[in-house]
Amino acid sequence: MEDIIKNYSADFTQLQNIEKNNWFTKQRQLAFNIFQESGFPNTKNEDWKYTDVKPISRNIFSNITESNVAINDDELDATLFKNLECINLVFINGAYSEKYSNIKNISDKTVIKNMANALVNDESSLKKHMTQYASADSGPFEALNIAFIQDGAYINIPANTNIEKPINITYISKGNSNKFATHPRNLILLGENSNATVIENYVSNGETNYFTNSVTETVLLQGSSLIHYKIQQESSNAFHIANLNTSQSKDSRFESHSISVGGALVRNNINASLNEEGAEIIMNGLYMTENAQHIDNHTRVDHLKPHTHSHQNYRGVLNGKSRGVFNGKVVVHPQAQKIEAYQNNANLLLSDDSEIDTKPELEIYADDVKCTHGATVGQLDDNMLFYLRSRAVDEQTAKNLLTYAFANEVINNISFKPIKNKLEHLIISRLPNSSLLREYV
Amino acid sequence: MLDIKDLYTSVEDKKILEGLTLSVKAGEVHALMGPNGSGKSTLANILAGKDGYQVTQGSVLYEDKNLLELSPEERARKGVFLAFQYPVEIPGVNNIYLLKAGLNAIRKHKGEPELDAMEFMDLVKEKMKLVQMNEDLLSRSVNEGFSGGEKKRNEVFQMTILEPKLAILDETDSGLDIDALKIVADGVNSLRNKDRAFIVVTHYQRLLNYIKPDYVHVLGKGKIIKSGGPELAIELEEKGYDWIN
Numbered sequence: 088m089e090d091i092i093k094n095y096s097a098d099f100t101q102l103q104n105i106e107k108n109n110w111f112t113k114q115r116q117l118a119f120n121i122f123q124e125s126g127f128p129n130t131k132n133e134d135w136k137y138t139d140v141k142p143i144s145r146n147i148f149s150n151i152t153e154s155n156v157a158i159n160d161d162e163l164d165a166t167l168f169k170n171l172e173c174i175n176l177v178f179i180n181g182a183y184s185e186k187y188s189n190i191k192n193i194s195d196k197t198v199i200k201n202m203a204n205a206l207v208n209d210e211s212s213l214k215k216h217m218t219q220y221a222s223a224d225s226g227p228f229e230a231l232n233i234a235f236i237q238d239g240a241y242i243n244i245p246a247n248t249n250i251e252k253p254i255n256i257t258y259i260s261k262g263n264s265n266k267f268a269t270h271p272r273n274l275i276l277l278g279e280n281s282n283a284t285v286i287e288n289y290v291s292n293g294e295t296n297y298f299t300n301s302v303t304e305t306v307l308l309q310g311s312s313l314i315h316y317k318i319q320q321e322s323s324n325a326f327h328i329a330n331l332n333t334s335q336s337k338d339s340r341f342e343s344h345s346i347s348v349g350g351a352l353v354r355n356n357i358n359a360s361l362n363e364e365g366a367e368i369i370m371n372g373l374y375m376t377e378n379a380q381h382i383d384n385h386t387r388v389d390h391l392k393p394h395t396h397s398h399q400n401y402r403g404v405l406n407g408k409s410r411g412v413f414n415g416k417v418v419v420h421p422q423a424q425k426i427e428a429y430q431n432n433a434n435l436l437l438s439d440d441s442e443i444d445t446k447p448e449l450e451i452y453a454d455d456v457k458c459t460h461g462a463t464v465g466q467l468d469d470n471m472l473f474y475l476r477s478r479a480v481d482e483q484t485a486k487n488l489l490t491y492a493f494a495n496e497v498i499n500n501i502s503f504k505p506i507k508n509k510l511e512h513l514i515i516s517r518l519p520n521s522s523l524l525r526e527y528v
Numbered sequence: 529m530l531d532i533k534d535l536y537t538s539v540e541d542k543k544i545l546e547g548l549t550l551s552v553k554a555g556e557v558h559a560l561m562g563p564n565g566s567g568k569s570t571l572a573n574i575l576a577g578k579d580g581y582q583v584t585q586g587s588v589l590y591e592d593k594n595l596l597e598l599s600p601e602e603r604a605r606k607g608v609f610l611a612f613q614y615p616v617e618i619p620g621v622n623n624i625y626l627l628k629a630g631l632n633a634i635r636k637h638k639g640e641p642e643l644d645a646m647e648f649m650d651l652v653k654e655k656m657k658l659v660q661m662n663e664d665l666l667s668r669s670v671n672e673g674f675s676g677g678e679k680k681r682n683e684v685f686q687m688t689i690l691e692p693k694l695a696i697l698d699e700t701d702s703g704l705d706i707d708a709l710k711i712v713a714d715g716v717n718s719l720r721n722k723d724r725a726f727i728v729v730t731h732y733q734r735l736l737n738y739i740k741p742d743y744v745h746v747l748g749k750g751k752i753i754k755s756g757g758p759e760l761a762i763e764l765e766e767k768g769y770d771w772i773n
Contacts, residue, residue: 471616473578474615475618476604477576477604477610478627479634480626480630482601489620489621492620492669496620526629526632527621527622527626
């Protein structure tokens with residue numbers, strides 16, 4: 088363990104030498120000190136009870152981004168949304184690719200740029216928000232992220248602005264001789280009554296072993312609305328830890344769709360703070376695991392004011408010897424009367440050796456609230472399978488059809504067709520021998 | 529077409545069929561009657577290939593081949609159809625897509641060209657009228673939110689589309705009012721021809737007023753205890769099953 092921390096320490100020193108001193112240098116140092124002190128979390132920590140991060144903590148990764156990794160157009164095409172006009176920000180092994188991004192011609196007041204650029208040029212507007220929602224004290228991975236931020240997306244949308252095209256942030260990790268870690272950092276600010284759609288897409292072109300440690304902070308001012316997609320399709324040998332922290336003002340609406348299918352060891356955290364009346368968050372999630380994958384979804388919603396709403400629907404499909412974790416916490420603070428919180432987690436186990444640990448939690452300190460939560464774990468229904476097969480559907484397709492129907496409950500909540508279609512295809516591609524399925528869906 | 533010989537089956541060591549013998553030829557309609565627990569539904573399920581039944585003795589030949597070694601989907605492709613007593617609701621699986629893919633799997637098996645979407649919809653419209661199916665039921669998930677009668681009608685509708693060689697109707701009449709019963713019977717009668725056989729499992733003689741069987745069999749304790757013509761059903765209606773025992 089000491090050796091590992093020494094490695095991070097050496098990388099940190101190296102990063103300090105590369106980077107010129109700026110307003111953020113001190114924060115990095117403080118964050119790194121916190122990380123050094125705490126080290127990686129272990130399973131004695133209640134928040135990490137079901138997810139052992141030893142595969143990450145015992146590996147040595149290079150934390151310094153190589154900016155000259157090449158990628159060909161085909162590799163890129165496969166990851167982007169072909170039939171969808173997007174504002175694209177593309178990062179290859181953590182480094183911003185100007186070549187593949189198209190953030191020119193954005194209106195004057197809207198800022199969409201890469202974080203490395205913003206750290207140098209947007210000090211005043213960044214200072215107010217950066218690390219305010221996911222701080223070095225939030226946890227070891229958040230601290231590690233702050234210490235090593237090299238790039239990411241900075242989006243600042245002024246009041247009363249509707250960004251029609253989705254902003255698509257693609258993180259491509261490409262095979263490399265040495266194991267590397269990236270620490271993407273995104274900051275998304277929505278002014279009053281603004282609307283935007285943001286996609287975070289994590290992809291890989293191979294079976295590479297690497298570590299993604301991303302943090303996204305979002306701030307929604309009064310009446311604004313953000314639709315956020317996070318699509319995690321990392322390589323089957325990758326480690327992926329992601330934090331999404333939201334801060335919402337009056338009557339704002341956050342819609343989160345988190346689709347997680349890749350990675351060897353994955354943890355998605357969402358921390359939502361409903362700070363003012365009328366704030367609403369919708370959290371949709373789907374995780375699909377096979378072989379020895381481990382995907383953990385942790386959510387926390389803080390209802391801080393009356394008349395705030397949260398609606399969570401997470402579904403898991405688990406196969407092979409894989410393991411899933413869902414831990415959803417809803418905290419209703421004392422003054423938060425008349426809130427509504429709904430939480431559901433449904434799981435489908437496709438194999439005898441797959442496992443799910445599900446833990447919906449409610450902490451309620453107000454007395455006039457409407458909260459429901461529940462979790463289910465089940466298998467494919469024999470009667471349904473027999474019915475389908477009696478209508479000439481082969482066994483594997485019948486299983487796929489029922490699995491798809493189960494998973495699609497989450498995708499059906501997506502109102503934006505091009506993304507919905509893309510995700511439907513992603514789900515189908517994850518099912519065994521799924522070519523015949525297309526006739527049925 | 530179908531030759532069941534001395535069939536013994538059990539579920540979890542409980543004996544259900546005990547020496548059942550039945551022969552069905554193409555063009556024939558056989559009614560299978562009998563009290564609850566006599567094994568009628570078990571026989572229907574075994575013929576369609578449902579898991580969970582052990583055949584301990586006897587044989588079932590379909591078109592001179594061992595039916596019992598075929599998977600449910602192979603049976604369906606070879607022309608066996610079961611109209612379920614309790615059709616299951618399958619959320620998220622579209623009625624019409626299921627039927628189209630099923631039909632094309634059967635046509636492919638027969639060496640016939642697959643139907644495209646247009647041809648299929650023409651067929652659907654024609655058959656829908658026959659069983660008076662409501663069009664918006666078709667675009668829904670399989671049986672989801674259907675009333676009991678709609679579910680049964682959907683079974684018959686599927687049968688008219690798939691055009692099986694051997695159709696087994698498992699208490700399709702139960703829970704239907706007289707109008708629905710007539711519609712279901714019309715669907716069956718429209719399919720009757722010299723190449724097709726039916727096994728109609730029913731509790732009541734009522735259905736047989738509309739679907740005229742060639743043979744009526746009475747099941748008791750896992751085997752056929754009496755066989756006869758349509759008049760047997762009428763006699764049963766008057767005297768009850770105890771009369772045979």
